[in-house]
Amino acid sequence: MSTDKTPSVQDEEGGSEFFEYLLTHYRGLFATVVLLPVSAMYGAYIGIRNRLVFALQSAPAQHDLKVRKVMSQIEEWKRDGCKEKLCTARSGWKSMSEMVPKYKLTHRKIHIDMHDILDMDEQRGVVRVEPLVSMGQISRNLLPRGWTLPVMPELDNLTVGGLIMGFGVETSSHKYGLFQYICESFEIVTAEGKLLRCSRSENTELFHLIPWSHGTLGFLVAAELKIIPASKYVRIEYQPVYSLDDLVGQFESASRNTEENDFVEAILYGKETAVVMLGKFCDKIEPEGHLNCIGRWYQPWFYKHVETYLGSKTAGVEFLPLRDYYHRHTRSLFWAMEEIITFGNHPVFRWLLGWALPPRVELLKYTETQTTKNLREKSYVLQDMLMPMANLKKAIEYFDDHYTIYPLWLAPMAVYGSADNIGLIHPHTTEDGDVDVLYVDIGAYGTPRKANFDNRLAQPLLEKFVIDNNGYQALYAKTSLSRDDFAKMFDHSDYDRLRESLPYTTLAFDRVFDKVSSIGRASPVEIRKMQRDHRQSTQRTPL
Numbered sequence: 001m002s003t004d005k006t007p008s009v010q011d012e013e014g015g016s017e018f019f020e021y022l023l024t025h026y027r028g029l030f031a032t033v034v035l036l037p038v039s040a041m042y043g044a045y046i047g048i049r050n051r052l053v054f055a056l057q058s059a060p061a062q063h064d065l066k067v068r069k070v071m072s073q074i075e076e077w078k079r080d081g082c083k084e085k086l087c088t089a090r091s092g093w094k095s096m097s098e099m100v101p102k103y104k105l106t107h108r109k110i111h112i113d114m115h116d117i118l119d120m121d122e123q124r125g126v127v128r129v130e131p132l133v134s135m136g137q138i139s140r141n142l143l144p145r146g147w148t149l150p151v152m153p154e155l156d157n158l159t160v161g162g163l164i165m166g167f168g169v170e171t172s173s174h175k176y177g178l179f180q181y182i183c184e185s186f187e188i189v190t191a192e193g194k195l196l197r198c199s200r201s202e203n204t205e206l207f208h209l210i211p212w213s214h215g216t217l218g219f220l221v222a223a224e225l226k227i228i229p230a231s232k233y234v235r236i237e238y239q240p241v242y243s244l245d246d247l248v249g250q251f252e253s254a255s256r257n258t259e260e261n262d263f264v265e266a267i268l269y270g271k272e273t274a275v276v277m278l279g280k281f282c283d284k285i286e287p288e289g290h291l292n293c294i295g296r297w298y299q300p301w302f303y304k305h306v307e308t309y310l311g312s313k314t315a316g317v318e319f320l321p322l323r324d325y326y327h328r329h330t331r332s333l334f335w336a337m338e339e340i341i342t343f344g345n346h347p348v349f350r351w352l353l354g355w356a357l358p359p360r361v362e363l364l365k366y367t368e369t370q371t372t373k374n375l376r377e378k379s380y381v382l383q384d385m386l387m388p389m390a391n392l393k394k395a396i397e398y399f400d401d402h403y404t405i406y407p408l409w410l411a412p413m414a415v416y417g418s419a420d421n422i423g424l425i426h427p428h429t430t431e432d433g434d435v436d437v438l439y440v441d442i443g444a445y446g447t448p449r450k451a452n453f454d455n456r457l458a459q460p461l462l463e464k465f466v467i468d469n470n471g472y473q474a475l476y477a478k479t480s481l482s483r484d485d486f487a488k489m490f491d492h493s494d495y496d497r498l499r500e501s502l503p504y505t506t507l508a509f510d511r512v513f514d515k516v517s518s519i520g521r522a523s524p525v526e527i528r529k530m531q532r533d534h535r536q537s538t539q540r541t542p543l
Contacts, residue, residue, distance in 0.1 A: 031341055035359035035367070042360060059116030063130065066114055067187075067195060067221050073110050074193040078504070084108040086191070086508045088215065090132070092527070093362035096158060097476045098382050099521035100365065103510065105530055112219060115159075117141055120227065126184050127227050131161030131220045136330075139323050148230035148322065150176040154329045157361065161220050164211055166476050169384075169441045171263040171279065173413035174255040177437075180211035181416055182226040188218035191508035195221070206502075208422040209495050214475065214516060216509040217499065231281035234263065234325040235289065238309040238316045239276040247274045248393045254278055255389065255412035255438060263325075266410040267306055271400045275306050279325065289317030295324030297354035301332035301345045303407055331357040335407055336382070336445050340364065365524040373525040378454050381405055381444050384474035385462070386413070388428035389438040391469045398465055399442065402458055404450040409443035424490045424512075428470055441474075463489075475516045486513045 077086065089109035092101035114130035117137065121128075127142065127149075136156030142148055153168045162168075164186070168179025176182055185199040186207060196218070198207035210217055241247045247266065254264045254276060263279030285291050294302055309316050320328070331337070337344050337358055344350075344357065368376070381403065387395045389412065399405060414437045417427050427437045448455075460480045466473055467489050473479055481489065492512070499505045514520050522530070 031359050031364070032353065035363045036353060036356040039358070039360040039363060040356040059130070060118050063114070063116070063118055063222070066112075066130075067189065070110060070112055070189045070219055070221060071193050071195065074189065074191065074508075077108055077110075077508075078193065082504065082507045085510055086110055088112050088219065091362065093365055093524075095476070096155070096162065096361055097478075097521070098365065098376070098523075099478055100524050100527040101515065101520060102522040102527055102530060103515060103520045105527075110219060112221065114221060118222065120145070120147070122147070122227075125227050126224045128222060128224050129160050130222055131159065131164075133160045134158060135163075136327065139326050142227065143230050143323055146230055147227040148326075150182045150226055150228050151179050152326045153179060154327055155333070156327055156330045160223055160225070162476075164220060164223060165214050167212060167386075167474055169386075169411055169413050171265040171277075171411050173411060173441075174264050174438065175258040175262065175414075177414040177416050178211075181414075183211075184224040184226060186210050186220060187222040189221055190218045190502060191504035192502070204418075204420075205422055205494065205498055208418045208420075209424065209498055212424040212475070212490070212512070213495065214512050216512055216515065217495075217502070217505065218509075230322055232283045232322060233281075233285065233291075233319045234322055235280045235282045235286070236263075236318050236320055236325070237278045238306065238318070239278065240309050240312050240315075241274050241276060243272050244393060244396060247276065248396075250276050251410060251412070251440075252389055252392065252438075255440070264412050267303055268396070268408040268410070269307060269310060269406055271396065273310055275309050277306070281322075282319065285319045289319055292318045292320055293324055294320055294328055295331075297331075297357075298347075298351045299354075300350070301335070301337070302328040303332065303335050304345055333358050333361075334409060334443065334445050339380075339446060366528075368524045370525050373523050377523070378456060379447055381446060381448060381455055381458075383445075383459075383462070383477045384441050384443045385466050385471055386415075386425075386439050386441050386474065387466070387469060387471040388436065389440050390428070390430060390436065391471070392440050392442075394469065395440075395442055395465075395471075398462075399444060402450065402461065403444065403448040403453070405444050405446055405448040407446075409441070409445070411441045411443070413439050413441055415439050422494050424492065424495060425472055426491060439471075475512075478521075479517055481513075481517065483513055483517075486517070 085107045087104055087107040087109060089111040092104050112131065115132035116130050117133055118128040118130065134156060135153055135158045138149060139152060151168065151170045151172055153163060153170045158168065163179040164183060185197055188196050188198060188206065188210065190196055196203050196206065198210065200207060206217065239250060241250060251264070251266050254261050261278050262281050265277045266274050268274040293299065294305065331354065332344070385395065399408060415425055415427050416437055417423065427435050428439065429435055463473060463479065463481055463485065467485060472489060510520065
């Protein structure tokens with residue numbers, strides 16, 4: 001039997017096939033042995049670096065220099081004739097989306113190396129930060145000084161820039177709104193190469209349209225965020241519920257009670273079973289409950305701990321350290337980690353390796369194989385849908401009928417309108433003509449139990465349901481929306497007009513749809529193939 005291939009090529013293909021087999025069939029083992037140590041070392045390096053910079057207070061002196069470098073890169077682009085669209089040089093693998101931006105393969109990359117806390121003004125009640133500052137970084141540095149953000153999204157690696165340009169929600173969002181509403185100002189380098197400060201009184205229209213714009217109006221280089229006094233603990237009351245009507249009633253009532261409840265959250269374990277959690281800032285542990293340091297590496301994953309309250313007829317009370325509460329879903333990435341490291345919540349694993357969780361999202365994406373890609377696209381769901389509170393029951397019934405996916409995460413949030421009603425999203429107008437700012441984020445993460453489920457068919461139907469019921473889709477996730485349906489979901493009228501009025505903007509930046517849809521993003525496997533093809537085309541020597 002003959003072959004055209006040399007032994008080295010055969011060896012390389014054989015090794016590649018073995019590696020793909022390992023990643024596909026022993027993904028949990030590979031994540032444990034390889035990804036966790038690498039993630040832990042990288043996380044330790046980043047943590048030490050950030051603490052050192054904050055302690056030495058060296059960031060403010062360097063910030064202006066970094067901004068000038070961004071502006072000089074744009075001036076160079078203009079001198080070269082504005083031939084390419086622009087994007088940040090930050091690796092697309094580092095985004096929290098399951099997709100990877102493919103536009104970064106063709107766009108001109110602007111280097112924005114900005115991941116520092118710049119200063120804190122306690123009198124004004126603001127902290128000024130660069131766009132790549134993470135939530136873990138903020139909580140580690142602000143809490144010891146007695147301050148916190150009103151809205152602190154729960155995953156450690158979420159960045160300020162991503163939460164502003166995309167969206168950010170937390171269980172305090174019923175009280176303070178989405179992450180964008182705790183922003184006092186933005187500093188943007190425009191496509192013209194100018195530095196603009198945007199606030200409610202300066203460049204107001206741009207200030208209101210930057211959120212949800214996904215970097216299509218300018219490059220964010222700094223933001224001022226509100227801060228509020230922090231407490232030592234959060235008092236959590238766990239309320240088990242055993243019917244959908246009781247869940248909807250209790251959850252909505254708690255979400256509208258902003259005086260009593262600093263935090264509101266619910267986890268559904270089935271259509272009729274859930275635990276509603278009510279949180280309150282406090283500084284001491286009362287006899288009614290006990291201290292639970294849920295953030296320690298050996299503790300059960302939070303959603304598994306919450307599940308233990310099902311079966312009880314009365315509410316339970318615990319006191320969680322504030323930082324433990326904020327990042328309670330980080331170690332298990334809510335419940336997504338269970339499908340990657342199925343034994344991750346086992347007590348032995350938690351004691352030995354719980355400190356290393358979670359593996360870096362970019363490493364998980366980069367090690368996806370064609371087989372796991374096909375399975376994920378057909379059988380896996382990673383979505384947040386933002387629905388008016390009035391449609392919560394209808395939305396849960398929809399997910400149960402079409403997905404049967406549990407747990408489901410519920411977090412209430414307010415969507416406010418600006419004075420001139422400028423923005424890509426707006427408060428809900430009821431059938432009676434009343435305006436209701438209260439929405440709920442429904443997070444669906446995992447493998448649905450619905451028989452013969454195929455997400456390639458289910459997702460377009462879900463998106464239609466969301467549009468028909470005046471909701472929004474979180475754009476970090478995969479979307480199958482057409483350009484027309486995208487325009488129905490989001491109000492781009494002011495956004496389009498502003499883009500046309502800002503010099504060079506339409507030359508420099510894609511529109512939002514072109515960045516977040518399949519036009520601008522692809523699966524990790526598809527991106528790796530594009531990268532290989534690009535390298536081969538550039539390395540090929542002409543005859």
